[in-house]
Amino acid sequence: MTLDERTVVTRIERLTLRDLRLWVREGWVRPAQGQHGPVFDDIDVARLRLLCDLKKDMALPTDVMPIVLGLIDHLNRTRRDLRRVTEALDQQPLEVRRAVIAAVRHRAEAGD
Amino acid sequence: MSNDPYKILGVSKSATQADIKKAYRKLAKSLHPDLHPDDPGKQAEFQAVSAAYDILGDTEKRRRFDAGEIDASGQERADQRYYHQYAGQDAGARYDQGQRAGFGPGFGGGREEDFADIFSELFGQRARRGGAAHEVHARGNDLRYHLEVDFLDAARGSRRAVTMPDGKSIEIAVPAGVRDGQTLRLRGKGGPGIGQGPAGDALVTIAVRPHPVFVRDGDDIEIELPITFDEAVLGARVDVPTINGPVSMSIPKGASSGQRLRLKGKGIARGKTTGDQTVRLKIVLPKKIDDEMTALAERWKEAASFDPRTDIRRKT
Structure with a gap:
Protein backbone atom coordinates (compact mmCIF):
# COMPACT_ATOMS: atom_id res chain seq x y z
CA MET A 1 0.00 0.00 0.00
CA THR A 2 1.34 3.40 -0.92
CA LEU A 3 -0.10 6.78 0.06
CA ASP A 4 0.63 10.29 -1.11
CA GLU A 5 1.26 13.24 1.21
CA ARG A 6 -2.35 14.39 1.45
CA THR A 7 -3.68 10.92 2.22
CA VAL A 8 -1.08 10.45 4.94
CA VAL A 9 -2.05 13.73 6.56
CA THR A 10 -5.72 12.72 6.50
CA ARG A 11 -4.93 9.34 7.96
CA ILE A 12 -2.82 10.68 10.82
CA GLU A 13 -4.95 13.41 12.38
CA ARG A 14 -2.20 14.96 14.46
CA LEU A 15 0.09 15.43 11.49
CA THR A 16 0.20 18.62 9.44
CA LEU A 17 1.47 18.79 5.87
CA ARG A 18 4.06 21.30 7.02
CA ASP A 19 5.50 18.94 9.65
CA LEU A 20 5.39 16.03 7.23
CA ARG A 21 7.47 17.90 4.66
CA LEU A 22 9.85 19.17 7.31
CA TRP A 23 10.42 15.68 8.68
CA VAL A 24 11.05 14.29 5.22
CA ARG A 25 13.56 17.08 4.62
CA GLU A 26 15.26 16.27 7.92
CA GLY A 27 15.45 12.63 6.88
CA TRP A 28 13.45 11.47 9.89
CA VAL A 29 11.10 9.64 7.56
CA ARG A 30 12.26 8.49 4.15
CA PRO A 31 9.45 7.82 1.67
CA ALA A 32 10.05 6.46 -1.81
CA GLN A 33 10.00 8.97 -4.64
CA GLY A 34 7.04 8.70 -6.99
CA GLN A 35 6.37 10.56 -10.22
CA HIS A 36 4.19 13.12 -8.44
CA GLY A 37 6.02 13.48 -5.16
CA PRO A 38 6.83 11.21 -2.23
CA VAL A 39 4.86 8.00 -1.56
CA PHE A 40 4.56 6.45 1.89
CA ASP A 41 3.99 2.79 2.78
CA ASP A 42 2.99 1.02 6.01
CA ILE A 43 6.32 1.30 7.77
CA ASP A 44 6.59 5.01 6.94
CA VAL A 45 3.10 5.65 8.33
CA ALA A 46 3.91 3.74 11.54
CA ARG A 47 7.13 5.75 11.85
CA LEU A 48 5.22 9.00 11.36
CA ARG A 49 2.89 8.00 14.22
CA LEU A 50 5.95 7.40 16.37
CA LEU A 51 7.35 10.80 15.37
CA CYS A 52 4.04 12.41 16.37
CA ASP A 53 4.19 10.62 19.73
CA LEU A 54 7.75 11.80 20.35
CA LYS A 55 7.44 15.31 18.99
CA LYS A 56 3.87 16.23 19.88
CA ASP A 57 2.76 14.08 22.83
CA MET A 58 6.09 13.89 24.62
CA ALA A 59 7.22 17.31 23.40
CA LEU A 60 10.79 16.23 22.66
CA PRO A 61 12.82 19.20 21.43
CA THR A 62 13.85 19.16 17.76
CA ASP A 63 17.59 18.95 18.44
CA VAL A 64 17.08 15.83 20.55
CA MET A 65 15.05 14.00 17.90
CA PRO A 66 18.01 12.78 15.78
CA ILE A 67 19.61 11.29 18.88
CA VAL A 68 16.44 9.49 19.94
CA LEU A 69 15.73 8.30 16.39
CA GLY A 70 19.33 7.16 16.00
CA LEU A 71 18.99 5.06 19.14
CA ILE A 72 15.64 3.65 18.07
CA ASP A 73 17.01 2.75 14.64
CA HIS A 74 20.03 1.13 16.21
CA LEU A 75 17.81 -0.79 18.60
CA ASN A 76 15.67 -2.11 15.77
CA ARG A 77 18.65 -3.14 13.70
CA THR A 78 20.01 -5.03 16.68
CA ARG A 79 16.64 -6.70 17.25
CA ARG A 80 16.55 -7.76 13.62
CA ASP A 81 20.08 -9.13 13.79
CA LEU A 82 19.26 -10.96 16.99
CA ARG A 83 16.17 -12.46 15.40
CA ARG A 84 18.25 -13.72 12.47
CA VAL A 85 20.82 -15.24 14.79
CA THR A 86 18.05 -16.88 16.80
CA GLU A 87 16.44 -18.25 13.66
CA ALA A 88 19.78 -19.58 12.44
CA LEU A 89 20.40 -21.10 15.84
CA ASP A 90 16.99 -22.78 15.81
CA GLN A 91 18.05 -24.72 12.72
CA GLN A 92 21.12 -26.16 14.40
CA PRO A 93 21.28 -29.61 15.97
CA LEU A 94 20.18 -29.82 19.59
CA GLU A 95 23.71 -30.24 20.97
CA VAL A 96 24.89 -27.10 19.15
CA ARG A 97 21.98 -25.09 20.56
CA ARG A 98 22.67 -26.41 24.04
CA ALA A 99 26.34 -25.54 23.77
CA VAL A 100 25.57 -22.00 22.61
CA ILE A 101 23.02 -21.44 25.37
CA ALA A 102 25.48 -22.75 27.96
CA ALA A 103 28.23 -20.47 26.63
CA VAL A 104 25.93 -17.42 26.66
CA ARG A 105 24.79 -18.20 30.19
CA HIS A 106 28.35 -18.68 31.33
CA ARG A 107 29.33 -15.26 29.96
CA ALA A 108 26.29 -13.59 31.50
CA GLU A 109 27.16 -15.06 34.87
CA ALA A 110 30.79 -14.07 34.51
CA GLY A 111 29.61 -10.53 33.89
CA ASP A 112 31.26 -10.31 30.49
CA MET B 1 -5.38 -2.62 36.04
CA GLN B 85 6.51 -4.15 14.73
CA TYR B 86 7.55 -3.11 11.24
CA ALA B 87 11.10 -2.11 12.05
CA GLY B 88 11.83 -5.50 13.64
CA GLN B 89 11.04 -7.11 10.28
CA ASP B 90 13.24 -7.05 7.21
CA ALA B 91 11.46 -3.97 5.85
CA GLY B 92 12.94 -2.02 8.75
CA ALA B 93 16.40 -2.11 7.16
CA ARG B 94 15.45 1.07 5.34
CA TYR B 95 15.89 3.08 8.51
CA ASP B 96 19.16 1.56 9.65
CA GLN B 97 21.71 3.98 11.00
CA GLY B 98 20.22 6.99 9.35
CA GLN B 99 21.26 7.97 5.93
CA ARG B 100 21.12 11.72 6.23
CA ALA B 101 22.24 14.66 8.30
CA GLY B 102 21.97 14.17 12.01
CA PHE B 103 22.43 10.43 11.99
CA GLY B 104 26.16 10.16 11.55
CA PRO B 105 27.80 8.69 8.47
CA GLY B 106 25.53 6.46 6.45
CA PHE B 107 26.80 2.94 6.67
CA GLY B 108 25.01 0.12 5.02
CA GLY B 109 21.75 1.50 3.93
CA GLY B 110 19.80 -1.68 4.28
CA ARG B 111 21.30 -3.82 1.59
CA GLU B 112 20.69 -7.47 2.28
CA GLU B 113 24.31 -8.41 2.06
CA ASP B 114 25.42 -5.70 4.47
CA PHE B 115 26.01 -7.51 7.66
CA ALA B 116 25.65 -5.63 10.87
CA ASP B 117 28.55 -5.52 13.28
CA ILE B 118 27.31 -8.57 15.09
CA PHE B 119 27.77 -10.71 11.96
CA SER B 120 31.14 -9.24 11.12
CA GLU B 121 32.26 -10.27 14.56
CA LEU B 122 30.72 -13.68 14.20
CA PHE B 123 32.60 -14.30 11.01
CA GLY B 124 35.89 -13.07 12.37
CA GLN B 125 36.17 -9.82 10.51
CA ARG B 126 36.89 -7.94 13.67
CA ALA B 127 40.64 -8.20 13.25
CA ARG B 128 40.58 -6.84 9.74
CA ARG B 129 38.98 -3.65 10.90
CA GLY B 130 41.99 -2.67 12.98
CA GLY B 131 44.24 0.24 11.94
CA ALA B 132 43.24 3.30 9.91
CA ALA B 133 40.16 3.66 12.06
CA HIS B 134 39.84 7.33 11.23
CA GLU B 135 39.48 6.67 7.51
CA VAL B 136 35.85 6.13 6.93
CA HIS B 137 34.75 4.42 3.76
CA ALA B 138 31.13 3.58 3.40
CA ARG B 139 28.72 2.65 0.74
CA GLY B 140 26.32 5.43 -0.32
CA ASN B 141 22.64 5.46 0.52
CA ASP B 142 20.07 3.47 -1.38
CA LEU B 143 17.42 5.73 -2.89
CA ARG B 144 13.91 4.43 -3.28
CA TYR B 145 11.51 5.20 -6.10
CA HIS B 146 7.95 4.28 -6.79
CA LEU B 147 7.06 3.99 -10.46
CA GLU B 148 3.59 3.42 -11.85
CA VAL B 149 3.55 1.93 -15.33
CA ASP B 150 0.75 1.07 -17.72
CA PHE B 151 -0.11 -2.57 -18.23
CA LEU B 152 1.21 -2.63 -21.79
CA ASP B 153 4.47 -0.89 -20.83
CA ALA B 154 4.97 -3.54 -18.14
CA ALA B 155 4.12 -6.37 -20.53
CA ARG B 156 6.32 -5.18 -23.38
CA GLY B 157 9.00 -3.35 -21.42
CA SER B 158 9.71 0.35 -21.73
CA ARG B 159 12.07 3.13 -20.73
CA ARG B 160 10.93 5.67 -18.19
CA ALA B 161 12.55 8.73 -16.65
CA VAL B 162 12.11 9.38 -12.94
CA THR B 163 12.80 12.82 -11.54
CA MET B 164 14.31 13.06 -8.09
CA PRO B 165 13.50 15.80 -5.61
CA ASP B 166 16.79 17.53 -6.46
CA GLY B 167 15.73 17.78 -10.11
CA LYS B 168 18.12 15.13 -11.36
CA SER B 169 16.56 12.56 -13.62
CA ILE B 170 17.47 8.91 -14.02
CA GLU B 171 16.30 6.72 -16.84
CA ILE B 172 14.90 3.36 -15.89
CA ALA B 173 14.65 0.43 -18.26
CA VAL B 174 11.50 -1.38 -17.22
CA PRO B 175 12.04 -4.99 -18.38
CA ALA B 176 9.30 -6.78 -20.30
CA GLY B 177 7.13 -8.85 -17.98
CA VAL B 178 7.83 -6.87 -14.82
CA ARG B 179 5.31 -7.78 -12.10
CA ASP B 180 3.22 -5.50 -9.93
CA GLY B 181 5.13 -4.86 -6.69
CA GLN B 182 8.48 -6.01 -8.10
CA THR B 183 11.54 -4.00 -7.09
CA LEU B 184 14.31 -3.28 -9.58
CA ARG B 185 17.78 -2.62 -8.25
CA LEU B 186 19.92 -0.22 -10.27
CA ARG B 187 23.45 -0.68 -9.02
CA GLY B 188 25.36 2.49 -8.33
CA LYS B 189 22.44 4.80 -9.10
CA GLY B 190 21.87 5.74 -5.46
CA GLY B 191 23.64 8.26 -3.24
CA PRO B 192 27.40 8.79 -3.54
CA GLY B 193 29.70 6.76 -1.32
CA ILE B 194 31.71 8.16 1.59
CA GLY B 195 35.49 8.14 1.14
CA GLN B 196 36.31 5.38 -1.31
CA GLY B 197 33.02 3.62 -0.67
CA PRO B 198 30.89 2.71 -3.69
CA ALA B 199 27.69 4.55 -4.57
CA GLY B 200 24.42 3.15 -3.25
CA ASP B 201 21.71 1.64 -5.41
CA ALA B 202 18.40 2.96 -6.66
CA LEU B 203 15.54 0.68 -5.68
CA VAL B 204 12.54 1.12 -7.95
CA THR B 205 9.27 -0.48 -6.87
CA ILE B 206 6.94 -0.98 -9.81
CA ALA B 207 3.17 -0.64 -9.62
CA VAL B 208 1.36 -1.91 -12.71
CA ARG B 209 -1.96 -0.28 -13.62
CA PRO B 210 -4.56 -2.86 -14.62
CA HIS B 211 -5.81 -2.97 -18.20
CA PRO B 212 -9.52 -2.96 -19.09
CA VAL B 213 -9.11 -5.79 -21.63
CA PHE B 214 -5.91 -7.74 -20.93
CA VAL B 215 -5.50 -9.82 -17.80
CA ARG B 216 -2.18 -11.34 -16.88
CA ASP B 217 -1.50 -14.82 -15.55
CA GLY B 218 2.24 -15.37 -15.26
CA ASP B 219 3.55 -14.80 -18.76
CA ASP B 220 0.20 -15.65 -20.32
CA ILE B 221 -2.38 -13.04 -21.27
CA GLU B 222 -6.07 -13.69 -21.17
CA ILE B 223 -8.86 -11.74 -22.84
CA GLU B 224 -12.57 -12.21 -23.25
CA LEU B 225 -13.66 -11.87 -26.86
CA PRO B 226 -17.29 -11.07 -27.66
CA ILE B 227 -18.55 -12.80 -30.83
CA THR B 228 -21.88 -12.75 -32.62
CA PHE B 229 -24.37 -15.55 -32.86
CA ASP B 230 -23.63 -16.14 -36.55
CA GLU B 231 -19.86 -16.20 -35.96
CA ALA B 232 -20.43 -18.86 -33.32
CA VAL B 233 -22.62 -20.99 -35.57
CA LEU B 234 -20.79 -20.63 -38.87
CA GLY B 235 -17.25 -20.02 -37.70
CA ALA B 236 -15.34 -16.89 -38.73
CA ARG B 237 -12.03 -15.12 -38.98
CA VAL B 238 -11.81 -12.17 -36.62
CA ASP B 239 -9.23 -9.65 -35.45
CA VAL B 240 -8.14 -10.17 -31.85
CA PRO B 241 -6.14 -7.60 -29.92
CA THR B 242 -2.87 -8.82 -28.39
CA ILE B 243 -0.31 -6.85 -26.40
CA ASN B 244 1.64 -6.39 -29.64
CA GLY B 245 -1.29 -5.35 -31.82
CA PRO B 246 -4.21 -7.17 -33.47
CA VAL B 247 -3.83 -10.62 -35.03
CA SER B 248 -6.25 -12.64 -37.12
CA MET B 249 -7.76 -15.71 -35.49
CA SER B 250 -10.28 -18.27 -36.70
CA ILE B 251 -13.30 -19.13 -34.62
CA PRO B 252 -14.31 -22.76 -35.18
CA LYS B 253 -17.77 -23.66 -36.38
CA GLY B 254 -20.17 -24.22 -33.49
CA ALA B 255 -18.19 -22.30 -30.85
CA SER B 256 -19.68 -21.84 -27.39
CA SER B 257 -19.40 -19.12 -24.78
CA GLY B 258 -16.58 -19.87 -22.35
CA GLN B 259 -14.60 -21.85 -24.91
CA ARG B 260 -10.89 -21.05 -24.78
CA LEU B 261 -8.67 -20.68 -27.80
CA ARG B 262 -4.93 -20.39 -27.56
CA LEU B 263 -2.76 -17.98 -29.51
CA LYS B 264 0.68 -19.46 -29.10
CA GLY B 265 3.55 -17.07 -28.42
CA LYS B 266 1.33 -14.02 -28.19
CA GLY B 267 1.89 -13.53 -24.45
CA ILE B 268 4.74 -11.86 -22.61
CA ALA B 269 8.23 -12.44 -23.98
CA ARG B 270 10.68 -12.79 -21.13
CA GLY B 271 14.18 -14.02 -21.77
CA LYS B 272 14.01 -17.10 -23.96
CA THR B 273 10.41 -17.98 -23.26
CA THR B 274 7.22 -16.37 -24.45
CA GLY B 275 3.80 -16.84 -22.94
CA ASP B 276 0.57 -17.47 -24.83
CA GLN B 277 -2.64 -15.53 -25.13
CA THR B 278 -5.84 -17.27 -24.16
CA VAL B 279 -9.00 -16.02 -25.84
CA ARG B 280 -12.22 -16.78 -23.97
CA LEU B 281 -15.21 -16.60 -26.30
CA LYS B 282 -18.43 -14.94 -25.27
CA ILE B 283 -21.47 -15.02 -27.54
CA VAL B 284 -23.24 -11.70 -27.37
CA LEU B 285 -26.70 -11.05 -28.79
CA PRO B 286 -27.80 -7.59 -29.92
CA LYS B 287 -29.67 -5.52 -27.32
CA LYS B 288 -32.72 -5.52 -29.55
CA ILE B 289 -33.68 -8.85 -31.11
CA ASP B 290 -35.31 -8.26 -34.49
CA ASP B 291 -38.19 -10.22 -36.00
CA GLU B 292 -35.99 -12.25 -38.26
CA MET B 293 -33.90 -13.55 -35.37
CA THR B 294 -37.01 -14.34 -33.36
CA ALA B 295 -38.51 -16.26 -36.27
CA LEU B 296 -35.26 -18.14 -36.76
CA ALA B 297 -35.11 -19.15 -33.14
CA GLU B 298 -38.72 -20.29 -33.10
CA ARG B 299 -38.26 -22.41 -36.17
CA TRP B 300 -35.14 -23.94 -34.69
CA LYS B 301 -36.84 -24.65 -31.38
CA GLU B 302 -39.57 -26.60 -33.16
CA ALA B 303 -37.14 -28.81 -35.00
CA ALA B 304 -34.17 -29.29 -32.63
CA SER B 305 -33.96 -31.44 -29.53
CA PHE B 306 -30.73 -30.08 -28.10
CA ASP B 307 -30.58 -29.80 -24.30
CA PRO B 308 -27.39 -28.17 -22.96
CA ARG B 309 -28.38 -28.88 -19.34
CA THR B 310 -28.42 -32.67 -19.26
CA ASP B 311 -25.00 -32.66 -17.61
CA ILE B 312 -26.06 -30.27 -14.86
CA ARG B 313 -29.16 -32.31 -14.09
CA ARG B 314 -27.17 -35.52 -13.89
CA LYS B 315 -24.75 -34.01 -11.39
CA THR B 316 -27.25 -32.39 -9.05
Missing part, protein backbone atom coordinates in the same frame (compact mmCIF):
# COMPACT_ATOMS: atom_id res chain seq x y z
CA SER B 2 -7.82 0.01 37.19
CA ASN B 3 -10.26 1.29 34.63
CA ASP B 4 -10.45 4.78 36.09
CA PRO B 5 -8.55 7.18 33.82
CA TYR B 6 -7.71 9.45 36.75
CA LYS B 7 -6.09 6.56 38.61
CA ILE B 8 -4.28 5.39 35.48
CA LEU B 9 -2.70 8.81 34.98
CA GLY B 10 -2.21 9.22 38.72
CA VAL B 11 -4.00 12.55 38.98
CA SER B 12 -6.83 13.77 41.18
CA LYS B 13 -10.35 14.54 39.95
CA SER B 14 -9.62 18.22 40.41
CA ALA B 15 -6.39 18.20 38.39
CA THR B 16 -6.02 20.99 35.82
CA GLN B 17 -5.63 20.18 32.11
CA ALA B 18 -1.97 21.18 32.43
CA ASP B 19 -1.47 18.70 35.29
CA ILE B 20 -3.06 15.96 33.23
CA LYS B 21 -0.91 16.71 30.23
CA LYS B 22 2.20 16.71 32.37
CA ALA B 23 1.29 13.41 34.00
CA TYR B 24 0.60 11.86 30.61
CA ARG B 25 3.87 13.05 29.11
CA LYS B 26 5.81 11.63 31.99
CA LEU B 27 4.14 8.23 31.68
CA ALA B 28 4.35 8.19 27.89
CA LYS B 29 8.08 8.79 27.98
CA SER B 30 8.65 5.86 30.29
CA LEU B 31 6.19 3.47 28.63
CA HIS B 32 6.18 4.11 24.87
CA PRO B 33 6.18 0.70 23.11
CA ASP B 34 8.73 1.79 20.53
CA LEU B 35 11.14 2.54 23.33
CA HIS B 36 10.51 -0.93 24.81
CA PRO B 37 9.82 -3.07 21.75
CA ASP B 38 10.09 -6.44 23.47
CA ASP B 39 8.05 -5.66 26.56
CA PRO B 40 4.36 -6.44 26.03
CA GLY B 41 3.57 -5.37 29.63
CA LYS B 42 4.74 -1.83 28.92
CA GLN B 43 2.74 -1.81 25.70
CA ALA B 44 -0.46 -2.72 27.53
CA GLU B 45 0.23 -0.04 30.15
CA PHE B 46 0.92 2.52 27.45
CA GLN B 47 -2.34 1.70 25.75
CA ALA B 48 -4.22 2.17 29.01
CA VAL B 49 -2.44 5.47 29.58
CA SER B 50 -3.18 6.63 26.02
CA ALA B 51 -6.82 5.67 26.38
CA ALA B 52 -7.05 7.54 29.68
CA TYR B 53 -5.45 10.60 28.13
CA ASP B 54 -7.77 10.40 25.13
CA ILE B 55 -10.57 11.11 27.57
CA LEU B 56 -9.03 13.40 30.18
CA GLY B 57 -6.82 15.33 27.74
CA ASP B 58 -9.89 16.55 25.90
CA THR B 59 -11.94 18.95 28.06
CA GLU B 60 -15.20 18.03 26.36
CA LYS B 61 -14.65 14.27 26.71
CA ARG B 62 -13.49 14.77 30.28
CA ARG B 63 -16.68 16.69 31.11
CA ARG B 64 -18.80 13.94 29.59
CA PHE B 65 -16.86 11.26 31.46
CA ASP B 66 -17.24 13.16 34.76
CA ALA B 67 -20.95 13.49 34.03
CA GLY B 68 -21.16 9.74 33.39
CA GLU B 69 -22.13 10.21 29.75
CA ILE B 70 -19.30 8.05 28.47
CA ASP B 71 -17.38 5.30 30.22
CA ALA B 72 -13.69 4.63 30.33
CA SER B 73 -13.89 1.69 27.99
CA GLY B 74 -14.76 1.91 24.33
CA GLN B 75 -12.35 4.77 24.12
CA GLU B 76 -9.37 2.57 23.72
CA ARG B 77 -7.36 3.12 20.60
CA ALA B 78 -7.94 0.66 17.83
CA ASP B 79 -5.43 -2.14 17.68
CA GLN B 80 -2.69 0.02 16.27
CA ARG B 81 0.52 -1.48 14.93
CA TYR B 82 3.53 0.23 16.40
CA TYR B 83 6.62 1.21 14.48
CA HIS B 84 8.83 -1.44 16.06
